[in-house]
Amino acid sequence: MLHYVIKRMGTMVLTLAFISVIVFVVIQLPPGDIVTSTLERMEASGMQASDEYVQNLRARYNLDKPLFLQYLNWIFNFVQGDLGYSYIYSKPVNELVWERLGYTLLITISAVIFTWVVAVPFGIYSAVRQYSIGDYFITVVALVGLATPNFLLALLVMFFAWEWFGISIGGLYSMEFRDQPFSIPKLFDLLSRLWIPGSVVGMGGTAVTMRILRANLLDELNKPYVVTARAKGVKPIKLIFKYPLRIAINPFISTLGLLLPTLISGEAIVSMVLNLPTTGRMLLQALLAQDMYLAGSFLMLLAILTVVGMLISDLVLAWSDPRIRYE
Amino acid sequence: MMSDNILEIRNLGVRFRTDTGITNALNDVNFDVPRGKVTAIVGESGSGKSVTANCIMRLLQPPGEIVTGSIQFNPSRTESFDVVAIGERDPRIYDLHGGLISMVFQEPMTALSPVYRVGNQVAEAILCHRDVSKDAAMVEAHDMLRRVGIPDIDTRIQMYPFEFSGGMRQRVVIAMALVCNPEVLICDEPTTALDVTIQAEILTLIKDLQEELSNSIIFITHDIGIVAQIADYVVVMYQGRVLEIGTVRQVLKDPLHPYTKGLLAAIPGNVPKNVRLSTIATAVGDADITTPFPLKEVGEGRLVSLP
Numbered sequence: 311m312l313h314y315v316i317k318r319m320g321t322m323v324l325t326l327a328f329i330s331v332i333v334f335v336v337i338q339l340p341p342g343d344i345v346t347s348t349l350e351r352m353e354a355s356g357m358q359a360s361d362e363y364v365q366n367l368r369a370r371y372n373l374d375k376p377l378f379l380q381y382l383n384w385i386f387n388f389v390q391g392d393l394g395y396s397y398i399y400s401k402p403v404n405e406l407v408w409e410r411l412g413y414t415l416l417i418t419i420s421a422v423i424f425t426w427v428v429a430v431p432f433g434i435y436s437a438v439r440q441y442s443i444g445d446y447f448i449t450v451v452a453l454v455g456l457a458t459p460n461f462l463l464a465l466l467v468m469f470f471a472w473e474w475f476g477i478s479i480g481g482l483y484s485m486e487f488r489d490q491p492f493s494i495p496k497l498f499d500l501l502s503r504l505w506i507p508g509s510v511v512g513m514g515g516t517a518v519t520m521r522i523l524r525a526n527l528l529d530e531l532n533k534p535y536v537v538t539a540r541a542k543g544v545k546p547i548k549l550i551f552k553y554p555l556r557i558a559i560n561p562f563i564s565t566l567g568l569l570l571p572t573l574i575s576g577e578a579i580v581s582m583v584l585n586l587p588t589t590g591r592m593l594l595q596a597l598l599a600q601d602m603y604l605a606g607s608f609l610m611l612l613a614i615l616t617v618v619g620m621l622i623s624d625l626v627l628a629w630s631d632p633r634i635r636y637e
Numbered sequence: 638m639m640s641d642n643i644l645e646i647r648n649l650g651v652r653f654r655t656d657t658g659i660t661n662a663l664n665d666v667n668f669d670v671p672r673g674k675v676t677a678i679v680g681e682s683g684s685g686k687s688v689t690a691n692c693i694m695r696l697l698q699p700p701g702e703i704v705t706g707s708i709q710f711n712p713s714r715t716e717s718f719d720v721v722a723i724g725e726r727d728p729r730i731y732d733l734h735g736g737l738i739s740m741v742f743q744e745p746m747t748a749l750s751p752v753y754r755v756g757n758q759v760a761e762a763i764l765c766h767r768d769v770s771k772d773a774a775m776v777e778a779h780d781m782l783r784r785v786g787i788p789d790i791d792t793r794i795q796m797y798p799f800e801f802s803g804g805m806r807q808r809v810v811i812a813m814a815l816v817c818n819p820e821v822l823i824c825d826e827p828t829t830a831l832d833v834t835i836q837a838e839i840l841t842l843i844k845d846l847q848e849e850l851s852n853s854i855i856f857i858t859h860d861i862g863i864v865a866q867i868a869d870y871v872v873v874m875y876q877g878r879v880l881e882i883g884t885v886r887q888v889l890k891d892p893l894h895p896y897t898k899g900l901l902a903a904i905p906g907n908v909p910k911n912v913r914l915s916t917i918a919t920a921v922g923d924a925d926i927t928t929p930f931p932l933k934e935v936g937e938g939r940l941v942s943l944p
Contacts, residue, residue: 533747534743534748535748537748538749538810540734541694541734541739541742542761542762542765542814543734543765543766544734544761545731553750557750557751557752631751632752633751
């Protein structure tokens with residue numbers, strides 16, 4: 311097992327090195343750079359930049375050096391924890407990303423919890439009572455949930471929360487806490503509001519998870535090992551949880567690691583609608599403005615999270631399914 | 638006085654209601670299972686052997702449903718009752734499952750859950766029926782696994798089913814079925830999925846354990862050779878009906894029903910070269926085997942479905 315983990319760590323480093331090259335190249339691909347877009351903005355506001363100024367600007371951002379030196383410079387600092395400087399925010403990237411990444415993780419985790427808490431019981435019910443009225447009802451609700459774009463759901467939730475309860479649910483904190491330093495009541499305020507973005511972001515995934523769990527469980531329900539367990543006297547509820555569900559849940563464990571990237575890129579529009587301080591929106595801005603260090607840092611951190619997430623889900627899967635452990 | 642028969646099946650009828658129509662899987666099935674003996678149910682695929690077993694265990698799943706009849710169960714440990722009549726939530730169902738009646742299934746490769754250790758799965762059968770500690774259950778599981786001939790148990794008990802061969806898995810399934818010392822053991826083609834040498838070992842094991850524990854066995858098979866080897870009594874089934882009942886000697890030596898004759902004629906034996914083996918259909922010939930005549934008694938415990 312330890313050998314396996316070490317081997318996986320090695321491949322992770324290689325994968326990340328490879329991704330870092332791709333990230334760097336892709337960000338450089340569109341014509342122009344941060345200097346040209348700065349100059350365009352200056353010209354638009356009627357200013358003229360001297361050649362000398364442009365040269366200085368390029369030198370300051372290391373843009374006068376060859377590409378591979380720029381890359382080495384970036385990645386060398388990145389590994390040491392210096393994520394560089396954001397041109398559009400005029401701040402070190404370190405000051406910008408960590409808080410947002412934290413909130414993104416928080417929303418992602420609450421979305422995952424929402425997904426599982428809702429999808430698992432309904433998925434089980436749907437499979438065990440296949441073709442019952444309850445199953446059809448759950449199926450219809452799931453399909454509607456699947457077909458509704460998340461941002462639309464966010465708008466609806468905001469509208470009805472305001473119409474019916476007179477509360478504004480945008481942002482992660484209530485009005486009175488918004489500009490206060492972090493404290494215990496503020497934490498509770500955050501937790502009490504977290505379910506809204508969590509459920510909105512997790513809605514689509516909930517529908518998919520429920521349907522897949524239903525299908526997986528139906529496949530397992532009539533397997534001989536379930537009949538054997540029933541024939542030896544295991545009672546119904548325990549039977550379902552201990553035998554078919556244990557197997558039916560495995561595919562979800564193996565995709566846990568993939569949730570992070572989809573949620574981070576997918577919730578950008580929801581974040582704008584709900585006014586959430588997450589990464590999606592800032593990443594979009596950074597990419598549009600070709601803010602090399604900010605965008606690069608985000609993409610690299612997401613890659614790291616993804617790769618680490620995959621490793622964790624593989625380890626959890628090996629823990630849960632002995633057949634994988636022994637291969 | 639306790640009946641000599643541990644199970645008395647009367648007029649059992651089962652149907653499967655599906656989108657394509659209603660199939661009558663069992664029609665008016667009658668037979669007894671004598672206490673402490675091996676009763677074989679023989680018949681081709683779809684004759685209703687396994688459905689009968691599932692009814693006795695109350696394991697029949699929708700769309701299958703019992704529509705008529707009774708299964709009188711006369712255990713020595715508790716009072717007699719009709720298995721068909723007890724409700725879906727009656728606690729006696731869980732006594733039946735693995736406590737009073739156990740079942741060994743056809744597919745040892747898939748009959749055990751891949752994610753739990755072998756010892757754990759055997760011990761669970763004990764924990765379902767008796768109020769003992771986990772450790773005590775493990776000790777008993779260990780003992781039972783030794784009796785079914787698992788070698789090197791101290792390591793094996795900690796292993797997973799997929800690390801076992803088919804024959805070893807079937808031994809585990811048998812251990813799991815016998816660990817609560819059930820009064821009836823139903824073996825539903827337990828050797829079909831195994832190769833011939835392992836088949837013989839498993840049969841010997843079942844026979845030996847039956848003599849040791851003196852429980853009653855219902856042995857479902859389509860292999861007449863196995864019937865001759867293991868059974869005391871034979872029930873011949875065809876298209877959801879019982880055609881003939883008798884001791885193994887009576888039925889194999891002196892079959893009365895044309896179908897049974899056909900079945901025995903179809904066994905590959907000493908046929909000359911270049912002669913095709915007989916099929917059941919050619920051996921039956923023009924004889925009427927589909928008309929459901931009621932069973933009539935032609936001797937002591939000798940019944941046949943003939944006009």
